[in-house]
Amino acid sequence: MQIERLLTLPWTVELRRNHDGTFFARIVELPGCMTEGADEPEALRNLRGAQALWIENELARGASIPEPRASRQHSGKFTVRTSPLIHRLAAETARRLGVSLNEFASEALALTVGAHAGVPRGDGKARRRAQAKANSKG
Numbered sequence: 111m112q113i114e115r116l117l118t119l120p121w122t123v124e125l126r127r128n129h130d131g132t133f134f135a136r137i138v139e140l141p142g143c144m145t146e147g148a149d150e151p152e153a154l155r156n157l158r159g160a161q162a163l164w165i166e167n168e169l170a171r172g173a174s175i176p177e178p179r180a181s182r183q184h185s186g187k188f189t190v191r192t193s194p195l196i197h198r199l200a201a202e203t204a205r206r207l208g209v210s211l212n213e214f215a216s217e218a219l220a221l222t223v224g225a226h227a228g229v230p231r232g233d234g235k236a237r238r239r240a241q242a243k244a245n246s247k248g
Contacts, residue, residue, distance in 0.1 A: 116165050117158070119178045125153060139176045140164050190215070 122138040128146070133153035136144035143164040147153030168175055192200075204214035 113162060113165050116175055121178045137161055139178055
């Protein structure tokens with residue numbers, strides 16, 4: 111059946127923790143295909159059911175099902191343009207924390223993206239170095 115085939119495609123799943131500790135999950139390519147669960151496994155199980163119902167309903171009304179996003183490999187390297195003021199402030203903050211500007215920016219991105227998309231945070235090197243530096247002064 112077409113639904114089973116569609117369920118096996120590599121869909122983009124967004125999973126994030128809600129403020130109350132529950133988890134929100136959605137299929138990015140399927141508008142409105144979302145659910146929640148008490149924990150990550152429950153949210154993902156619920157999402158599988160929601161996805162099957164979403165696809166079934168769309169097919170029943172004769173709608174076309176969008177294709178999953180093409181999986182793209184990312185190198186982990188990109189260029190960011192910012193104002194001279196932000197560049198200076200970031201450099202000063204990195205220096206104060208005892209880390210490179212690259213490490214500081216990477217950690218800041220990881221914290222921000224992880225907070226909004228359920229992505230694991232960076233490895234925390236910048237945070238640990240800053241804590242060690244602060245502890246050695248006190």
